[in-house]
Amino acid sequence: MGTVPFALGATEKVSGSTTSVYISALYVGAANEKPNQEYVKITNKGTKSVNLKGWKIKDKGAKHTYTFSSYTLKSKASVTLRSGKGRNSGSTLYWNKYSFIWNNTGDTAYLYNAQGKLVSSKTVKK
Numbered sequence: 001m002g003t004v005p006f007a008l009g010a011t012e013k014v015s016g017s018t019t020s021v022y023i024s025a026l027y028v029g030a031a032n033e034k035p036n037q038e039y040v041k042i043t044n045k046g047t048k049s050v051n052l053k054g055w056k057i058k059d060k061g062a063k064h065t066y067t068f069s070s071y072t073l074k075s076k077a078s079v080t081l082r083s084g085k086g087r088n089s090g091s092t093l094y095w096n097k098y099s100f101i102w103n104n105t106g107d108t109a110y111l112y113n114a115q116g117k118l119v120s121s122k123t124v125k126k
Contacts (some may be wrong), residue, residue: 005066020044020045021042021119022043022119023051023111024040026102026123026124027102031104031106033037033125034084035084035101038055038082038100038102040081040102041081044075045076046075049074050081052068052072053068054067054085055067058110060108062110069105071093080090084096094106106125106126107124108123
C-alpha cells in the first residue's frame with residue numbers, strides 16, 4: 001500500500017499500472033555557463049510508457065515550475081529538461097527560460113504527478 005516517495009526509483013500506481021518514474025539526474029550548472037547547460041533528467045524504469053501530461057518539475061521553494069503539456073516517456077527511456085530555450089525533441093525538452101532555474105550552490109528538484117503527488121526528488125549540494 002505505501003511507497004516511499006523519496007526512494008530512488010519509487011513505484012507508484014498510475015491509471016492501474018505500476019510505473020517507476022523518477023529524477024535520475026540534476027545538473028545545477030556552474031559560473032559562466034548558459035541556461036541550456038542546466039538540466040534535470042527524468043527516467044522511466046518501468047515496463048510501460050507513462051503520459052507525463054500535467055506532471056510538474058519544481059525547484060526548492062517552488063520559485064520555478066515546469067508543467068509537462070504533452071509528453072509520453074517510454075519504458076526504459078529518459079527525457080532531459082533543459083532550462084534554456086530550444087526546440088523540443090524526443091529526448092530533450094526545454095523550459096524556455098532566459099534565466100537560470102537551479103542554484104549553482106546546490107538545489108533540489110521535485111517531480112509531481114498530474115494528481116499533485118510527489119513522485120521523486122533529487123538534491124545536489126556543492
